[in-house]
Amino acid sequence: MNRLLTVAEMTLRELLRRRGVLLLLLLMPLTFYLIRRDAYLGQSVRSLLLGVGWAVSTAALFATTAARELEPRLRLAGYRPHHLYLGRMLGLWTVGLVISVPFFLLPLVDGAELRYAGLAAAMLCSVGVAAPFGMLIGALLPRELEGTLLLLTVVTVQMLIDPAGSGAKLTPFWSSREIATWAVDHTDEGYLSRGALHGLAVTTLLVLGVAAVASVRLRRRRHLRHLPVG
Amino acid sequence: MNADDWLRTFTAELHQRRVAADAARHVVAEAATHLREGGGDPWVVFGPPHQYAAAIVESIGTAPGPRPGPVRLHARGITKRYGRRTVLSDATLTVRAGQIAAVVGANGCGKSTFLRICAGLVSPDAGEVTISGRLGYCPQSGGTADFLLADEHFVLVGAGQGVARGPARRAGRAAARQLGWEAGGDMLARHLSGGTRQKLNLTMSTLSNPDVLLLDEPYQGFDQGTYVNFWDQLARLRDAGKAIVVVTHLLNQLDRVDTVLDLTPTPQSGWLAPGVQGGHP
Known part of the structure; x- marks a missing residue:
């Protein structure tokens, strides 16, 4: 447990020291919110959630890429793969939740009449999905540029796709959109339960995906035999 | 070559000739005291470092090879x-x-x-x-985290072995000192010079006592x-x-x-x- 928490703590420290990145992390969802502010509020809140998801995914992608060289030597230093990926994920979830707080308060200050419990749940889904999603892309694509372009593509698809279509459910942030609809438009409970279930399922799948890739990349190779010191 | 350089080269020559560590330390300390108190150019007082080291070996012998x-x-x-x-x-x-x-x-x-x-x-x-x-590995480059301090690297590596923060920090600083580096500063790894960063890299690899x-x-x-x-x-x-x-x-x-x-x-x-x-x- 100590190893997992140490990795989480170091991930947090690294991210908090990247002031420029933090500023951009905060700027991105704010821009998404403001750019749709003149139109219908629901759209504005949904954009805000997508902005939070994108920001946290990008941070996760960069944190994963930056740790690529360090992780094999930490593995030799006694860490198991799950300490490394779960610790990093824990750190990223924490950062995501911290940057979500001002964006949770933003519509409140703006005087929007929302179901705020729904907004909180949507934020939670957005952050919950974003961290493993960015990490998975970072683990599969070793170069930051390719990873960023893939993230951009996914978020663009998420923005443009018809949310009522069946294909929308395959996009990672569909859950927060669905819950946001419940929160903004005061629709029936079905939106909330569908969204929560989707969020939970996607987060679980992504965490398992990250676990699988990390376990393969940081596996004990078959050619190497360890003997205790005689 | 000033007196410090001469002493450093002399120390290396003694090590290379496998003079026992304690004896080498003693001889170097004596030479340093002599130079400090008596002054003068070490090249004139003792001669070239390799020749003086050879003379010392002849006089006190070498440690048996491990x-x-x-x-x-x-x-x-x-x-x-x-x-x-x-x-x-x-x-x-x-x-x-x-x-x-x-x-x-x-x-x-x-x-x-x-x-x-x-x-x-x-x-x-x-x-x-x-x-x-246990295995330790030091890569040619990379292997450190840009936005962490040296102490945090030591804590991170130490935690892998279940070492508490204080002892990990102290062990890291002591290992860094062996390379002539005081590692306890508040400088992020990305701001360290290339050579110092490699010292951090090397220190990390020896920290788990491989x-x-x-x-x-x-x-x-x-x-x-x-x-x-x-x-x-x-x-x-x-x-x-x-x-x-x-x-x-x-x-x-x-x-x-x-x-x-x-x-x-x-x-x-x-x-x-x-x-x-x-x-x-």
Whole structure:
């Protein structure tokens, strides 16, 4: 447990020291919110959630890429793969939740009449999905540029796709959109339960995906035999 | 060469001649006191460092060479291909406790690949590696986190072994001091110079008290003093019973190692000392 928490703590420290990145992390969802502010509020809140998801995914992608060289030597230093990926994920979830707080308060200050419990749940889904999603892309694509372009593509698809279509459910942030609809438009409970279930399922799948890739990349190779010191 | 440089070179010469560590420290301290109190140019007072070291060895003798212990690393028949290009062909290396092995060869002959295979970071196409005890690895570059302090690196590595923060920090700083670096500052790794960053890299690899230490040209960017400290540090670790493999292209240090693996893909290796193990038969 100590190893997992140490990795989480170091991930947090690294991210908090990247002031420029933090500023951009905060700027991105704010821009998404403001750019749709003149139109219908629901759209504005949904954009805000997508902005939070994108920001946290990008941070996760960069944190994963930056740790690529360090992780094999930490593995030799006694860490198991799950300490490394779960610790990093824990750190990223924490950062995501911290940057979500001002964006949770933003519509409140703006005087929007929302179901705020729904907004909180949507934020939670957005952050919950974003961290493993960015990490998975970072683990599969070793170069930051390719990873960023893939993230951009996914978020663009998420923005443009018809949310009522069946294909929308395959996009990672569909859950927060669905819950946001419940929160903004005061629709029936079905939106909330569908969204929560989707969020939970996607987060679980992504965490398992990250676990699988990390376990393969940081596996004990078959050619190497360890003997205790005689 | 000023008095400090002379003393540093003299110390290295004593180590190279295997004068016992305590005796060497005593002799160097005496020479330093003599120079401080009496003044004068050390070249005039004592002569060239290597000659004075030879005279000392004649007078007090050398420590018995450490007897190699049990085999700690045995790499056998390592073959690695990238596409149709074979970078390693049937390379074999055995290193015992208390030995330093050098892996040498031309650029691109697979030195780093061989070390990464020994560390278990890359799979070979054929061959196997047996390691007895704990393994430490220092890459040629990278392997540190840009936005962490040196102390935080020590804590991170220490936690892997279940070492508490305070002891990990102290152990890291002490190991860094052996390389002439005071590591306790508040400078992020990305702001360290290339050489200091490599000191951090090297310190991290020794922090987990490994039985087998794999070093991939870890002295990139070191100044002369640090370079001497580095080889002294290796000698200390060897004397403490560690098995060390160091990738190097600096052939003038081969007299400080016990065995050499030449990965140059030519049969000629007549310049190498006895103990050479060929990687390309």
